[in-house]
Amino acid sequence: MNIINNSDLKLNGCTILVVEDNELNQQVAQALLEYNGAVVSIASNGQEALDKLSKENFDCVLMDVQMPVLDGLKATKMIRANPQWSKISIIALTANADPDYKDSCRSAGMNDFLAKPIDPEQLVIIISKWLLPG
Numbered sequence: 001m002n003i004i005n006n007s008d009l010k011l012n013g014c015t016i017l018v019v020e021d022n023e024l025n026q027q028v029a030q031a032l033l034e035y036n037g038a039v040v041s042i043a044s045n046g047q048e049a050l051d052k053l054s055k056e057n058f059d060c061v062l063m064d065v066q067m068p069v070l071d072g073l074k075a076t077k078m079i080r081a082n083p084q085w086s087k088i089s090i091i092a093l094t095a096n097a098d099p100d101y102k103d104s105c106r107s108a109g110m111n112d113f114l115a116k117p118i119d120p121e122q123l124v125i126i127i128s129k130w131l132l133p134g
Contacts, residue, residue, distance in 0.1 A: 011124065012037035014131050017058045019049040019075065020093065021067040025116065029062060029093070032120050038127075046075025053085055059131050062114070065094040065105065073108040080109035089130035093118070 016038045018029045030040045041056065043049040047070040049061065061079070065072040072092065079085045092105040095116040102113050112126050 010037045011127060011131070014038045014059045014127070015041070015057065016127070017041050017043060017049060017052055017056075017061045018093075019043045019046060019061060019067070019072065020064040021045055022064075025064070025093075025118075028118060029123075032118065032123055033127075036124050046070030046072060046078075049075055050078060053079065053088075058088060060089040060091065060127055062091050062093045062127075063110065065092055065096070065101075072110075073104065076105075076108040076110055089127075091126055091130070 011033065014037070016033055018026060018033070018040060020026045020029060020042070021044050026042050030042060033040045041052060041058070043052050045067045049063070050070070063072040063076060072094075076090050079088065079090065090110045092102075092110045092113045093116060094101070094105070097115045105113055111130055114123060114126055
């Protein structure tokens, strides 16, 4: 695994909510994001994400799509329906890389798409694209 350490791509100070029901995937995402300077919080499903968003401010949400309780597509639609959260970047995090599936994610209001297993370099590049100037 090639973890990038490029100061131009650091996520220093960015607050990121990882919404993922798989504990191992939570740990991997958290470790990669924190390594690159992000402040990370974890939610295990869409409902937990909504609860956290109502109490804390985040720059970005990494949203798994298929989860129990409230899936990522429905959670994203609920986030987008709230004007308070309208500017939060939401990036789909899923093992399904089918083009139609990507369209479903974008239609729900997600800004971008990241396939699992997580590629550390792509993770930072995609988040940087939505959060950092330039």
